Amino acid sequence: MIPFASQRGGGQDLATHLLNDYDNDMAEVVEVRGAVAHDLHGAFKEWEVQADTLTHCRKYLYSLSINPDPRQGPLTREQYMDYIRRTEDALGLGAQPRAVVFHVKYGREHCHVVWSRIDADQQRAIHLAFDRDKLMRVTRAFARDHRLDLPAGYDKSRGIGQISLYEQEQLRRTGLSKANHKQEVTDAWRQSDDARAFVQALAERGYMLATGKRPYVLVDLYGGMHALPKLIDDKTVRTKDIRAFLEKDFPCDGLPSVEEARQLASEHRRIIEQSVQESRHSDRLEQLKHSQMDRRAAVERERDTLKHKQRALRFSQEMRQRAERDRLRSDHRAHMDAIRQERRRNQPTGLAAFLGRISGFALLQKTLRRHHDKQEARTYIERRQQLGERQRSERSALDCQLAIQAKEIERRAAALEKIDRRELAALRRDIKREVHVRARDGDQVMPSLTRGSPKQPHGAIPDVLDAFSRASRESNSEVPDLMAAFERAARTDGDDGGEDGSGDSLDRSNSFEPTPPDRPRRRRNQDRER
Structure with missing residues (x-):
């Protein structure tokens, strides 16, 4: 088993790579830990924001690829998780957020684990010193405990060479x-x-x-x-x-x-x-686009479902708040009607009414009732204002909640767009590679840049080396105009070399001036001749 790990940034690009279905037979997100979002793009974005806000760390992720030896059979999920646990203990990443993704590529299963290096509580990035040596010790112990054979040379201190990402x-x-x-x-x-x-x-x-x-x-x-x-x-x-x-x-x-x-x-x-x-290759392109449309259709259906659900929530809230306002108004009116009816029942008549008018008691009672009515009106207005503020707060909270849900859907749709572009780029890359391979008839060598090769008839294509040589002679000490010389070479017939017809175009045998007889050979050739 060979682990390959690195500290890196670019979480969105990494998430797109891990979810690329075209380059993988199967991509399964098994676990996303320590993030609010449940998808890779959202989780990696959260960790990026933490890095920018708390530490300004650029390589805020630690990515590990676990590749088992297919000759020894696949690993079980328990074995993968055991190796991940050992790695966390060795590197001090046990409490860190992580994501675990399994890939099946060319029939071979392997695992990707991505940790966030940002310790949010301490507001620092976890320092990973000598992580490759620690991974080698973990791999040796894991292979010993699970009775696995390591590649040749892995017991050495430097490990084994691996192909770079560029290669x-x-x-x-x-x-x-x-x-x-x-x-x-x-x-x-x-x-x-x-x-x-x-x-x-x-x-x-x-x-x-x-x-x-x-x-x-x-x-x-x-x-x-x-x-x-x-x-x-x-x-x-x-x-x-x-x-x-x-x-x-x-x-x-x-x-x-x-x-x-x-x-x-x-x-x-x-x-x-x-x-x-x-x-x-158009069929392959159409098939890929069709599968991408099916994948986007699921998000579109979820978006439509969310829109209907949000409309229902808004309508339900509006009806409930309207009922609360109507109930407050009807309660106030019923309360005032009850007060008025009570006053009418207790209204003095006859001699009591006459004595009240001449003594001024009726006027005082009327003033007190008017004051009481104003207090009731102020109380109603305050309760209505409080209700309005509470309802506005509820509407704002619902708007915020619905906006978050909508943004989550849009973020997932944008992530799918990134994955679609990556898959289309991978398909076009494979198509280009097949074109290159067919152009060289399946050989593992590139076509020549000169005229007269066995697979390229003399004069069929311009001679790049001839263009470079001609531009070098024409320019003297100035920088040669290679593109102009190349275009002249492209217009020149195979039998007619230069523009003046003097035949100064070079073929494979005389592309450059011959070496003078007295030019000393290299020391390496002299030693070889001895």
Whole structure:
């Protein structure tokens, strides 16, 4: 079993990757712990907000991938959870929020675990020191307890090498692994006696020499950038040796930039692959879009159901509040009617009424009743105001609740849009890879950048190496205009080399000037001849 872990940010992109159904036969979210939201996008967003608010930590997530050895059979869910528990104990993540996702890819099950590194109570990010060494100790103990065999070399302190994410993406995009690139460049290096022959051999294998952050890099036909020293499978060859070998005939200021080389390679690749049709992949695209529509339809149905439910809640609240207002009004009227009826029953008549009028008692009683009526009216107004404030508060609370529900649905819909875009991009990537593979007839080598290769008739496509050589000769000390030279090469017939018809276009055998007889061979070749 091989664990692969890293501290990282970009929670939304990670959630989209983990929920990508196209690249996985099955994606199952088993657990989301320590978050209000129950989905990955919502949980990772909460942890991102905590990181920005409390710690300003950029790599606020710790992502772990658990990949069992298929030759030893799959792990049970209990074994996965045991390994996760051991990892939490070793790294101090036992109390941290986490998400557990299981994937089945190419018939192989593996597990992804993502922890939040933010301790909200202490307002700090948990420091993970020597996490790889701790993971190796956890893996050894787990394998010993569960009687599993570890890969060869895993008992060493440095572990085993793993393919990087960039190399993995390049393999998915082009169908060529790093081993294929290393084999081709190493063969070109061993078969070349000078710099010009080496660059010519690289061009025949689909690589163009360029300059970027490093003085010398390689750009392949598919736009991938490679460090030249890392593709030469010879431990005796150092970076300074390669620079000394190339800088005389190919100084860095005369080389194209990585962007220019990629543009040249793109034009060259377009000409090669223009006959390869992608129409047969339309069924796969339609099938993917149909499955995505079914997935979005569930969210749309939930949204419609929520709208009807919200309308019912609003109507129910409005009717209840209206009934409360009507009841308060009717109670006040009934109370005042009862007071008036009581007053009429107790109204003095005859001599009592006469004595009340002449003594002033009736006037005093009338004044007291008017004062009492005003107090009743003020009490009613206060109760009505209190009722209105309470009802407005209830309406605001309901509006807030319904807005949160609506935003939750919209957030999930936006997350589905991200997943849809990721799946469509993955499908187009696979279609492009299949086009690349068909264009090279299934070979594990790239088409040549020069004319006259066995699979590319002479003159069928422009010679990138010829364009570079011609632009270098025409520019002297200035920066060569590679695109202009490439366009001239594209307009030139295979039998007619230059614009003046003098045949200065170069083929594979004479793309560069021959090496002078007195040019010393490299020390490596001298040693080999001895």
